[in-house]
Amino acid sequence: MMKASLLSALLVLIALHTCAQNVFTVYIKDKASKEPLAGATINIEGTSVGTSATPEGVATLTGISNGKQVIHFKSVGYVDLFDSVSFPLVTHDTITVFMDAANEEMDEVTVSSTRSSRTIQDLPTRIELISGEELGEKSNMKPGDIKMVLSESTGIQTLQTSATSGNSAIRIQGMDGRYTQILKDGFPLYDGFSGGLGLMQTPPLDLKRVEIIKGASSTLYGGGAIAGLINLISKTPSPTKELRFNLNATSAGGVDASGFYSKLKNKFGVMLFGAFNSSPAYAPANTTFTAIPYYRRYTLNPKVFFYPNSKVDVLFGINSIYENRKGGDIQYINHGADSVHSYFEDNKCERISSIFEIRRRFENTGTLTLKNSLNHFNRILNTPATTFDGTQFATFTEMNYVIHKGKLEWIAGTNLITDNFQERKFTNIPLRNYDITTCGIFLENIWDVSKHFILESGLRTDYVAKYGAVVLPRISMLFKFGTHFSSRLGGGLGYKTPTLFTEESERVAYMNIQPLSPTFNKLERSYGANWDVNYKTTFADGKVTFSVNQLIFYTMLKDPLLLSAAANNTYQFENLVAHFNAKGAETNMKVGYGHFKLFLGYTFTYSLIENGDIYRETPLTPMHHTNSVLMYEVENKWKIGAEAYYYSPQRLNDGTIGRDYWLCGFMAERIWKHMSVYINFENLLDSRQTRYESIYSGTIAQPVFRDIYAPLDGFVANGGIKINL
DSSP: OHHHHHHHHHHHHHHHHHHTOEEEEEEEEETTTOOBOTTOEEEETTSSOEEEOOTTSEEEEEEEOSEEEEEEEEOTTBOOEEEEEEESOSOOOOEEEEEOBOSSHHHHOBOSTTOOOSBGGGOSSOOEEEOHHHHHHHHHHOTTOSHHHHHTSTTEEEEEOOTTTOOEEEEETTBOGGGEEEEETTBOTTOGGGGTTTGGGOOSTTEEEEEEEESOOHHHHOTTOSSEEEEEEEOOOOSSOEEEEEEEEETTSOEEEEEEEEEEETTEEEEEEEEEEEEOOBOGGGOSBOSBOEEEEEEEEEEEEEEEETTEEEEEEEEEEEEEEEEEBHHHHHHOOOSSOOOEEEEEEEEEEEEEEEEEEOTTSEEEEEEEEEEEEEEEEEOSSOEEEEEEEEEEEEEEEEEEETTEEEEEEEEEEEEEEEEOOOSSSOOOOEEEEEEEEEEEEEEEEETTEEEEEEEEEEEETTTEEEEEEEEEEEEEETTTEEEEEEEEEEEEOOOSOSHHHHHTTTTTBOOOOTTTOOOEEEEEEEEEEEEEEEETTTTEEEEEEEEEEEEEEESOEEEEEOGGGOEEEEEOSSEEEEEEEEEEEEEEETTEEEEEEEEEEEEEEEETTEEEEOTTOOSEEEEEEEEEEETTTEEEEEEEEEEOOEEOTTSOEEOOEEEEEEEEEEEOSSEEEEEEEEOTTOOOHHHHSOSEEEOSSSEEEOOOOSOSSOSEEEEEEEEEO
């Protein structure tokens, strides 16, 4: 009898518990456009009950207890919404929730470079964003590549590595280009050999934003991020169709045509980007060598998105580029060789890479992500003196798990990177083939210690085949003092695997460079730290907005790998006993009033190679660099901007000093509902290195080029039309 009573009581409790589990379904939409907010998150405050909205904006919560519950709605770029709901519900009709777009767009962006689910204002890691609006403005100036997008940012320098073919590298805080890692949607598609022309082959039309982390970042993605990393974030499809075209022409004869299409319907989304970019060989003011090479480039990037349910996202895409680029003696390029005019530099390359990503969200607010990329890159470089023909096949595979509970967020993962390079033999120099495999594991934690203090810490261990293991700790802290003032302090260790593909190699077209060897060369290792202070406020009853950010940075590189002269007129990469030190400061200021926005920036960089008691300034690093932009913008009508940039004198590799110069420009765009027209005047002062001095010694047929520290093309105007259907 007692057993029967206990069983009956248990059944009653189970029934009561079952009745207490409620279901809540809601449509989440944009308040202005009434479009569904795919991926918006919804959770019950103080519990682990949560989910994400489907592509149709529908979110369903299950397992909700009886009583009054606070429901938290969240979506990137929108103001968080809290609503109190009493359960059980009086009616089971599906309700609709409308969310307001955030006023401070940049603060609401959830960055992806750190793999965290936090918005930028809650991340201790200092991240700079170039928004889609800024990308649109910069694409008016250079729609064929992202060089202009990056070169006009504070603390970043794009350095031309070839005098005639326009090849460029990116430098952050005075450090060589190989110490900056460039990612595309978190995939290292421009690493090693394939990074040589990466800047020149990445149009901005399909990009949503650019995320920049300056300073030691190797803990996040492994070797190569000593100076920092740049993550190019692509657009994703939404239920609203996006169809855009950009047609552009330049006064130097260049033509750019690109198109972008995206659409999300039911569980499938597609995105397609294609571009054609070309230019004839161009040399201003009767100069001998091309300032802009002849080139033809074709780009096709399709992507497919699949959302089988509200918890799973799948992405598959292909990036493909083919380019023929030829610079050199302008008379030879246009009319053929003769007894005097015969110098050329011819680049042919093809790039095909795949990306695959699957993401699974769990009820406990955890997210598991698996991603993979395959990258095939071939480049043939011909000059009268040599031929360099190499093919790189690289892979990247990563699995990570992110869980956010209460005041703690954990990110754990592992990745495998392979890099195989094979070259064809044309000279007596031994083949520079290599096969490098890197295995890594990482763990990161973000802890809301208090309302005013957030701590982020991370640890990565990489094992680089033939070079050994590397342990990389990292720490960042965010201090919040009210709504106006904040500060970030961080630092960490980094490393770089020895590589043939450097700015120095590009300058000599890889000619007579001996192979690298694990027995002779070793990993470059670094220590870095930065500290910034940020202040923002408003004046005149909110009519004037003001913000300022001050950054101080320091990086020390041990065993730097430099190219040195060897026997028999060859070159050899060797690790110097010397240290490389880069330190300095960046100041950014932004003022807004009505339709006007003023951006002011200043970078001070002091970088040295220190060898005992001997100190030598790092070549091609301006100590002072300023940038200023004034924009006038009437939403959906006008964009008018003027800009000015100053570069102080720079020490060159031959010991001489390159002079200082200014770059000034003007841009205007008239916007209608479905189209806009724009015109841009770049380098109004016609600042050119060829105006100041000769860029080569020797003969025209066998030139020896000096370092390129200033523009070569001078004043160039361009204009075009954008179509948005």
